[in-house]
Amino acid sequence: MDLVTYGSYYDVPEGVDIRGRYDAEFAKILTKDALKFVTDLHREFRNHIKYALERRREAKRRYNEGALPGFDPATRYIREQEWVCAPVPPAAADRKVEITGPVERKMIINALNSGAKVFMADFEDALSPSWENLMRGQVNLKDAVDGTISFHDKVRNRVYKLNDQTAKLFVRPRGWHLPEAHILIDGEPATGCLVDFGLFFYHNHSEFRRTQGAGFGPFFYLPKMEHSREAKIWNNVFEKAEKVAGIERGSIRATVLIETLPAVFQMNEILYELKEHSVGLNCGRWDYIFSYVKTFQAHPDRLLPDRVQVGMTQHFMKSYSDLLIRTCHRRGVHAMGGMSAQIPIKEDPVANELALELVRKDKLREVKAGHDGTWAAHPGLIPACMEVFNNNMGNAPNQIETSKREDAANITEQDLLQIPRGVRTMEGLRLNTRVGIQYVAAWLTGIGSVPLYNLMEDAATAEISRVQNWQWLRYGVELNGDELGVKVSRELFGRVVEEEMARIEKEVGTEKLKRGMYREACKIFTSQCTSPALDDFLTLDAYNYIVLHHPKESSKL
Numbered sequence: 001m002d003l004v005t006y007g008s009y010y011d012v013p014e015g016v017d018i019r020g021r022y023d024a025e026f027a028k029i030l031t032k033d034a035l036k037f038v039t040d041l042h043r044e045f046r047n048h049i050k051y052a053l054e055r056r057r058e059a060k061r062r063y064n065e066g067a068l069p070g071f072d073p074a075t076r077y078i079r080e081q082e083w084v085c086a087p088v089p090p091a092a093a094d095r096k097v098e099i100t101g102p103v104e105r106k107m108i109i110n111a112l113n114s115g116a117k118v119f120m121a122d123f124e125d126a127l128s129p130s131w132e133n134l135m136r137g138q139v140n141l142k143d144a145v146d147g148t149i150s151f152h153d154k155v156r157n158r159v160y161k162l163n164d165q166t167a168k169l170f171v172r173p174r175g176w177h178l179p180e181a182h183i184l185i186d187g188e189p190a191t192g193c194l195v196d197f198g199l200f201f202y203h204n205h206s207e208f209r210r211t212q213g214a215g216f217g218p219f220f221y222l223p224k225m226e227h228s229r230e231a232k233i234w235n236n237v238f239e240k241a242e243k244v245a246g247i248e249r250g251s252i253r254a255t256v257l258i259e260t261l262p263a264v265f266q267m268n269e270i271l272y273e274l275k276e277h278s279v280g281l282n283c284g285r286w287d288y289i290f291s292y293v294k295t296f297q298a299h300p301d302r303l304l305p306d307r308v309q310v311g312m313t314q315h316f317m318k319s320y321s322d323l324l325i326r327t328c329h330r331r332g333v334h335a336m337g338g339m340s341a342q343i344p345i346k347e348d349p350v351a352n353e354l355a356l357e358l359v360r361k362d363k364l365r366e367v368k369a370g371h372d373g374t375w376a377a378h379p380g381l382i383p384a385c386m387e388v389f390n391n392n393m394g395n396a397p398n399q400i401e402t403s404k405r406e407d408a409a410n411i412t413e414q415d416l417l418q419i420p421r422g423v424r425t426m427e428g429l430r431l432n433t434r435v436g437i438q439y440v441a442a443w444l445t446g447i448g449s450v451p452l453y454n455l456m457e458d459a460a461t462a463e464i465s466r467v468q469n470w471q472w473l474r475y476g477v478e479l480n481g482d483e484l485g486v487k488v489s490r491e492l493f494g495r496v497v498e499e500e501m502a503r504i505e506k507e508v509g510t511e512k513l514k515r516g517m518y519r520e521a522c523k524i525f526t527s528q529c530t531s532p533a534l535d536d537f538l539t540l541d542a543y544n545y546i547v548l549h550h551p552k553e554s555s556k557l
């Protein structure tokens, strides 16, 4: 028996049980005091979180019965009154280009050295939340904040180290819905995002504020919220963390992703709840599209066209981005843009230039609309994105005061809900299927963001594929772009799955297909697309496949 794995254990506070593998490096993160901090957060907020998630289910029931999301009359005063968020900390003023990526060691170094203003280190869409990934991610981030991170690529004999000038670090914990099954608190799984936030905050707040935040920080991104009551919980978490750490209220700052359809009607309310802790909102376009389908899962009159046709120039997407800019600038904070799916295409210069041109066009639209910065998926895109923002913003760090977008004040519920134009095709169904299966296969082996067909794919983009297939199957929709009158049925889908699996095998090779998790992924993806009720999240079900419990004695109770 491996003594390190089975003979050692984590020293834990009362009521805590660690079921994840023991590792001496992880133990430096999972100290008794750090675990106590996370446990206190979990105990104080668990009922608030359960209540918020129950309210999500209640809203879903209403939408499924035909209701539409909209502005809440009860909080009209928040939308109409004039108020602003706390001033933006100087360390977070210039966010023209932000690179994102999973908390993988080499990628963290590359992202921090990329020339971007900010690096958003991701425990969410881009990360498969296995115990190993999460704990290694915490170790890596601590080394990054300490400035000691390095990586030796033995194959290429290349050593990676931080440059003198690095991007500012923001961290994105998981969403409220994801449990952390390897840490039990009072017999129940810990709340995933409180583990991510709590461990990072505990170990890094002091060094981050000293070296990166100029007295502020740490900085966070908050994903997938649906209502301002969820932002209020985060605000209370931040206040508690600040109190425990003995740092000033308002030190921690966060940007909220507006990436669910219900949240677009809550942007003022979300900023209001986080007034002291906000540094803006971000257009999380991919989850937003996923959420549009999910919210309208029982509305066959609101079907989306093929995924590739749902871009930012569709009226509902443009309205969302314009209203977000207006709301943020009225409240004195950043309005961040989103992620183009294109990534560099190494082996084909012509295709690469076309991809870059699409990215430039998307960024130009964002900066001209008034966004203060944008996201890039890959270091190779930073110069092009930076050039567009610099050319259009000059030396100004942001456009908060200069692009008020008063014209967007009259955007209505109808604008935000308008059904996107376009057609559904057999190729759309096929692409959803082969991308969805390949993404899940990668996720099951611990990889949360992948290049597929020259595009970035992560949990959010895969969700679009899944829910769109589900909805087309559920309503037996006609593939109206093919002019053949074919309707989506279980039989047709079964055939598509078989043929796409054959295509995947051809593309990746029989050996890789056998060694990989493609068959399991196919089973999970297919069953989610055909289940009678739509699962809320692909990753909730798939999580069961990556939970790896170690013997009970791995922690001391």
Ligand SMILES: CC(=O)SCCNC(=O)CCNC(=O)[C@H](O)C(C)(C)COP(=O)(O)OP(=O)(O)OC[C@H]1O[C@@H](n2cnc3c(N)ncnc32)[C@H](O)[C@@H]1OP(=O)(O)O
Binding pocket: 099, 100, 101, 102, 106, 107, 108, 110, 111, 122, 125, 126, 286, 287, 339, 343, 344, 376, 377, 378, 379, 449, 450, 451, 455, 456, 457, 458, 460, 461
């Ligand atoms: C919807 C949303 O939530 S968007 C935000 C979440 N998604 C993401 O963050 C996606 C981030 N991007 C990525 O994960 C990757 O760029 C992918 C998977 C899309 C493409 O990956 P690959 O094809 O392996 O990239 P590629 O081989 O071109 O990488 C070249 C180099 O750039 C590095 N690199 C690529 N993307 C990143 C990144 N986002 N951050 C840091 N380094 C990166 C690679 O590590 C590699 O470094 P090396 O030359 O030193 O070995």
Ligand SMILES: O=CC(=O)O
Binding pocket: 125, 257, 259, 283, 284, 285, 286, 287, 288, 338, 339, 460
């Ligand atoms: O998190 C970002 C998104 O687009 O989803």
Ligand SMILES: [Mg+2]
Binding pocket: 125, 223, 257, 259, 284, 286, 287, 460
């Ligand atoms: Mg997202």
